[in-house]
Amino acid sequence: MQAQGAEKIWSSRLTFIMASVGAAVGLGNFWRFPYTAGENGGGAFVLVYIVSVLLVALPILMAEILIGRRGQRSAVGSALAVAKEQGASPAWSVFAWIAMIAAFLILTFYSVIAGWIINYIPQAALGTFTDISAEMSDTKFNELLGNPAQMIITHSFFMALTIFIVARGLKKGIETAVEVLMPMFFLMLVGTVIFAVIAGDAGAGFAFLFQPDFSKISAQVVLEAIGQAFFSIGVGMAIMITYGGYLSKDSDIPEAAYVVSFADTLVAILAGLAIFPIVFAFGLDPTSGPGLIFVTLPVAFGQMPLGELFATVFFSLALFAALTSSIALLEIVVAWGEENLGFARPQVAIGFGILAWAIGLASVLSFNEWSNFHPLGFLVVFEEMTVFDVIDYVTANIMLPLAGLLTAVFAGWIMTRQSTREELRMNDALFAIWSVLVRFVAPISVAIVLFWLTIGQELIS
Secondary structure, three states: OOOOOHHHOOOOHHHHHHHHHHHHOOHHHHHHHHHHHHHOOOHHHHHHHHHHHHHHHHHHHHHHHHHHHHHOOOHHHHHHHHHHHOOOOHHHHHHHHHHHHHHHHHHHHHHHHHHHHHHHHHHHHOOOOOOOOHHHHHHHHHHHHOOHHHHHHHHHHHHHHHHHHHHOHHHHHHHHHHHHHHHHHHHHHHHHHHHHHHHOOHHHHHHHHHOOOHHHOOHHHHHHHHHHHHHHHOOOOOHHHHHHOOOOOOOOHHHHHHHHHHHHHHHHHHHHHHHHHHHHHOOOOOOOOOHHHHHHHHHHHOOOOOHHHHHHHHHHHHHHHHHHHHHHHHHHHHHHHHHHOOOOHHHHHHHHHHHHHHHHHHHHHHOOOOOOOOOOOOOHHHOOOOHHHHHHHHHHHHHHHHHHHHHHHHHHHHOOHHHHHHHHOOOHHHHHHHHHHHHHHHHHHHHHHHHHHHHHHHHHO
C-alpha cells in the first residue's frame, strides 16, 4: 500500500481521536438523541442504545478505520486499493461511493439546520426568550422557517466557515480547528450539565434517562436505538474511512474506536442531562420531537435564573458540535477530489462547498416557498415529502444503513482474516468477538433496520 505523505498523517493519536470524536459528535447528539430518547421511553431506550453501540456501531466503526488505514487514501480510493489487494472486484468500492455521496448530501441540509442554531445564539444572548410562552416560541421558530432570506444568510455563513477550515488542509485547517473547538466543547458541556442539574429537576431528569421501564422496550424501540447508534457514531458516512486514511501504521485502531464510541455516547447522555432536568423542572413535554431544542427549550430558558447565559452556552455548544461534523462531511469528498480531479485542495474545497451550498438552498426553500413542492410525489413513499424530506429520508433510511451493511460484509467476508488481524492487532479472544459481530450481528441488525425503515413500517401501516 502507498503511504500518505507526512502532511497527510495526523500529528498525534490524540489529534486523531479529537477529530474523530468531533466528527461523530454532532447534531445527532444534541438534536436527535434527546428527542428520540424522549419519544421511546427514556431509560429503556438509552439501555438498548448503549447495547446497540457495542454490538453494531462499534464493530463497523473499527472496520471503517482499518479499511482507511490499510488503503491510506480517500474513502473511495482506500476501498478500491484494499479490494485490489484482496483480489476482490473493484465493484466492492460501491460501499464507499454510497457513503461519500450520502455524507455530501447530508452536508447540504446539515448546514441549513446549523444556520438555525446560529440564528438562536444572538437571540439567547439578548434575552429574547425571557418569559416566552410555548405558543410564542413556536411562532418564533415558524417565523424563522418562513424567512428564506434569513436562513440563506446563516446557511451561507456556516458553509463558508466549513469551506475555509477544510481548504487549509489537514494540519493547518482540521487539526487546528478541533484542537481549539473540542476542549472548549467539553468544558462548556460539563458546565452546562452542572448548571442544568442545579437549576432544573435533576431527580426527574436522571430517572427519565437511567431508570429503564422494560415495558417500554418494543421491536420499534430496539430498531430506533440501533438506527440512532448508527446515526450518532457516524458509521456509513465514510468519515472514519477517510480519517483512518490519515492514521499512522503504529496507531491502535481498537483503542481509538473504543474512545470515539465512548466519547460519543457520553456526549449524547450528557446532552440529555443538560436538557431533561430543565424540561421536567418547567413541566414541558420530553416527547416533543425535533422541536425539543428550538421550541421547547427556549421556553425553559426564558423562565430560569441566568437563562440568557445558559441558552447562549447551550446553542454555542450545538454549533461547535455541528461545525466539527460538517468539517468531516466536506473532507470526505475533498479528499476524493484531490486524488482524482487534478486541482489543489483549496479549489476542490471551494468547488464542492459551493455545490453543497447551492443544493442546500433547496432545503431552505422546502420550509417556505417550496413547502408544497413534492419532487417525487409520483411515488407513494415520497408523495408528501419536500426536497429536504427526500434528502433526509434517502440518506438516513437507505444510504447510510446500506453503506454500513456493505462495509461490514466487505471487512468480515471479503477481506482475509490475516489482513484484518494485521490492522486491528487484537488478541485471539477479542478478534474472535469482533469477527462474529462484524460478520453476523452487525450486518443482520443493520439489514433488519434497513428493511424496517424502507418497507416494514409501510407494511404495518
